[in-house]
Amino acid sequence: MRPIVLPGDLVATNPKVAGFGTYVENGKVYSKILGLLDKTETSVRIIPLKGRYIPSVGDVVIGIVREVSANGWNVDIYSPYQAFLPLSENPEFKPNKKPNEVLSIGDAIIAKVLNIDPKMKVTLTMKDKVCRSIRFGRIVFINPARVPRVIGKKGSMVKLLKSELGIQIIVGQNGLIWISGDRKKVSIGEEAIYVIEEEAHTDGLTDRITEFIKRRKSDVGIE
């Protein structure tokens, strides 16, 4: 069992082990956020329970276009910082088109974080095979601190959802999740994701989700 720690709790006395969610002062390691303490002999880290999404390079994110300008799109990625997608980073853009013909305000996109400058100006790219603009399907929003649980160990949870339901899922690191496929199955997938968010840090979650999907499937009456 991992105990809950609050900001300012002393978590270790060896500064070498300090990991995510901790800070060092006078050779002592303190927690800086509310979370679960994950302590091993070589490292101490805090698993956050709450908090906004802070972009980092390489993350796949789902965002909504908020503004169209002459050289790109401003995208809301549900973090403290708005992101920018330049025309040149969108392969759908052709010189004979206008930016708002490719993507306009309110469109959802799956993109990758290309670069973050020291002023936290975030640049996105769509030059990747997972990246696309979303024209169908459903987007679910969850607490970004729970995203690792929805993905599971090496993607096990997403794999489970995909194989059990035969739907397409792309998880954005910012807590937005895109699901697409048969309507009834998508609804079950959405419910399952909310269950994962709710019970994120409990034991045997994968088994319970398998059970949950089976039950919901027979309720709705598919296969």
Place this chain on the structure above:
Amino acid sequence: MSESNEEKKDEIQLIFGDKRLDGRRFDELRNIKIEAGILKRADGSCYLEMGKNIVVAAVYGPREVHPRHLQNPSKAVIRYRYNMAPFSVEERKRPGPDRRSVEISKVSREALEAVIMKELFPRSGIDIFVEVLQADAGSRTACLNAASVALVDAGVPMKGMITSVAVAKADGVMVLDPMKEEDNYGEADIPFAFLIRGGKIESIALLQMDGRVTKDELREAFKLAKKGAMEIYKLQKEAIMKKYISESVENG
């Protein structure tokens, strides 16, 4: 100022032997009730009762700052709003900020700025709103306690926690956590806020005073405040634990 224990005209007796007007000992806090995470739309929130004080705190952010020119390229800006509801006091208070609430907002913000790790969120802002629904002396301390819990609930990185308590001088005696009568008819009121880290008081984040006390009385006040703050800290901690306890039970 020489003190006499006799009643002066149009003043009331505040101390009776070793008890106070409401039957508390000199170093006893009022009843405190704290509940974390009561507002669904806020990132973090807290409801707090401290005697007859009732306050609600809400934290939003880190988020984008508007208007843009307030943004700081190297760290987050923190905005703290202390506001009293018109019905929070006996005589209707005119709504909106006044000289007193602007001052309280400023000193409270400065107390919290010392613990929030602003450098982690350049160009962003953290908004803290605290509403006083019912006031009964020491509302700024109640607000700081609530804000601190709300910040933790929002997952904002901090060096430690802020715990705040006031000490007053009533009838020549230093008393912890004064209620309205002790504040109005007492000789001095000293609100403290401490940074608590690793279960210990690390530093003073806020110290104000109105009225006059001697050096020794201030020392006495400090001692009382430290004791009171540790008790409040335990309650703050409990409130957060209570909300998140299901997370720590059997986790994988």
